[in-house]
Amino acid sequence: MTEVAGITASMQDYLETILELTDGQDGVRITDIAAKLNIAKASVNQAIAKLKEQGLVRQNSYGPVILTDIGREQAAKVRQRHHKLRKFLIEVLGVNPKVAEKDACLMEHVVSPETMARLTEYLIEHGKIESNGDVKCSQQEAGCGNANINYRKEGCALKSVQTKALNELQVGAKGIIIRVVAQGAVRRRMLEMGVTPGTEVTVKGVAPFGDPMEFVIKGYNLSLRKAEAADVFVEELL
């Protein structure tokens, strides 16, 4: 059940797509993923490399991409979140299914586990889902609620949330911190100095030799090496 740290929204989308395309097969080809998401193969290759690094997928030299156990679990979790959120939006709040679908696509990446836990409790209490919390649709799409619009065909748009590492932002750019994946003492130091999820950061500059970088956060100037900034994921504000 543990969440693997630092999986960006787009990575989550990839996982979800791979999970879906995998159904019943041994692995998925890069071409299929690219076609499904309607993006260049090169980008897919890059993303897969990252997923491999994080131990979420396996791939033998340009062969099919296969989800690892952790990858499968993560993908299933995102999918579960999606379904629960969609169910809640449609059946409890009475949101138009199309809008609900789109919103669920966005929310599934950023919703906090705490909110998710409450939402699940609520859905169980009101008999919207089974008492073990399962929506039971990871195998069979058809069983997923009655207002099932063709979600799988469209997929969740990759551009839904622009998640970047903090060091990838340009000077002058702004972002909201989504996640801090640094480890050990430096992680705690950053958290205590205000680098917490939900906080806005602005890139103020880069030092003459190209490292460290300077940021404005909570109204003061903080400098971090690129290596540290790379461990902070932000949603870029455009």
Added chain:
Amino acid sequence: MEEMQSQQASGGIVVALAGNPNSGKTTLFNELTGSRQHVGNWPGVTVEKKEGRMFFAGQPIQIVDLPGTYSLGAYSEDEAVARNYIVFDKPDVVVNIIDAVNIERNLYLTVQLLEMGANVVIALNMIDEAQARQVEVRAEKLSTLLGIPVVPTVATKNHGVKELIEQVVAAAKCKKNEALRINYGREMEAVLEAVISEIKRGNALNERFDPRWLAVNLLTGDLKLIEGLVNNDTLNRLLLKQREYAKNLEQAYGDDVETIVAEKRYGFISGLAKEVVVKRQSVADRLTMSDRIDKIVTNRYLGIPIFLLLMWAMFQFTFTLGDPMIEWIETLFEWLGEAGGSLLESAGASELMKSFFVDGLIGGIGSVLVFMPNILLLFFAISLLEDSGYMARAAYVMDRFMHSLGLHGKSFIPMLMGFGCNVPAIMATRTLENKQDRLITILINPLMSCSARLPVYVLFVGAFFSAYEGLVIFSLYMLGIVMAIFIGMLFKRFLFKGETSHFVMELPPYRIPTLKSTFIHMWERSSSFIRKAGTIIFAVVVVIWVLSNLPAGVETASSESYLGQIGSLVAPVFAPAGFGSWEASAALVFGILAKEVVVGTLGIIYGVEEAGLTKIIAAQWTPLAAYAFMVMTLLYIPCVATIGAIKRETNSWGWTAFAVGYSLILGWLMAVIVYQVGSLLGLG
């Protein structure tokens, strides 16, 4: 009642000044106690706790200035000092100094203090800067929300300080009732509950520490903090369970406990800030003066040239302005020597007495004191660097370069401070979080040319290189920096492999240096220079004079004297470096005590004070040998005070001996290389 008695027994209320680095603690401390502690505009100026006293309404109050800290987590040595004092020494009142411009981050520590149940009074400092930025912070509102006194202050102008101390005295009378409780969310609260009841069931621990605070620290795995308390069964048991608790919570929240705790605390703080901070203008969009300066100073292309230019300007300033003043003092000492001499003669003093006063005291000490103006100016320049806020930028700008050599940008601050004196510079390394970085920075610091080497340079440069004074002296300083960096690199490569360091540093806004703090800088260093001249150097000079006149009947300061014999013993070692005379060797041997003594010893040996000294040296030395001698003086063995500082800060005789040993070898090697290569090039 018991509380009051214990206060009186210890001689009054004990008040600690705590807060984020650079929030103005020391400035306030100086205002309260009338002390003159070092203030500077960069995080990490104060690295040890300083105590002072004041009286309020006839009542003694003990004030303790602490190093700045962002949290009670304590990553570096200086932060640990502050944390340990607050947590374990339990001052009666903690005055938490908060930078009003930067309220959210500053309140993080406040929250921790309040959670701990400390008796806190907030000093809302830098109100002037907040006003200039069109930010209003509602002190009363903050006070009501937190349930503790909040006093607006401007420490630099002594505003609000009296009100603050009134609040402190009042707070000391009534113990604070309850620790602050932050709601950490349902799952976390449940676990906290369990841990707290376990702690309570355990034993008397909860009387000394708030159980909830202990529980939170336990869950976040702040082991360094717990270590201090850990020889306790209950805690040991809980520590074993900590991983399991943390893991369960991680599953519930999808994030680790540290993040949850930090997030909840900041959540609480941003709630406070919303009610308390009123921004009149959209601050974010306005470029402050500081931002504008930074655009230039840390600019991609200008950053490095500006850094070098500033260094160059610092030395030019020190020497071009200082030299005319040297002449005045020289004249003064010449006159003093002559007047003293004739006075002693007319009083019928023996030739020996006269020699003691004129050659020994006036010649020895005078030849050192002559350099007072240079030293004052140098410290003036350093104080401008420190107080303006440039120090932190130097670390920022140089980090990449230093990092590529395996060092750390923050090492640059102690290195720059080393130009003044290596002792405080070595202490300043406490702000380096990483142990290896810190050790390397300590070991290479003596290579930075401190102000005590100045007299040596000025003397020899005056004798041989007066046309290129600035350049020659600058070359020595640069040699020191280059050697420090090179040696640091070697150490990193061969002694301390691996271990990554991090660079997380606040860049404070630029400030106009205050007269007071500039004065403190200059006063502090020059008074210690004069004190040194009056104590160590005086004593050494007397010893040297005696040695130069023994055994009885020997011609003063001749090679047959004990001094001459000591020098002659060592001299052959320095022959390849071009200064194999017994005079040079004797000066170097005694220079270990304090580097100014090198000049003092030469003063006695040549039996003249400064002005004549230049002439004699010009006649007896060659320029190349003089340069080699300066290189040796720059690099060889740190002075006794610095050796002491190295021992204290490394806490190891091994490393101390290593620092002494390597620098001796390095100094000799470089001096020989300079002399031999120079001779080959026909410069001899």
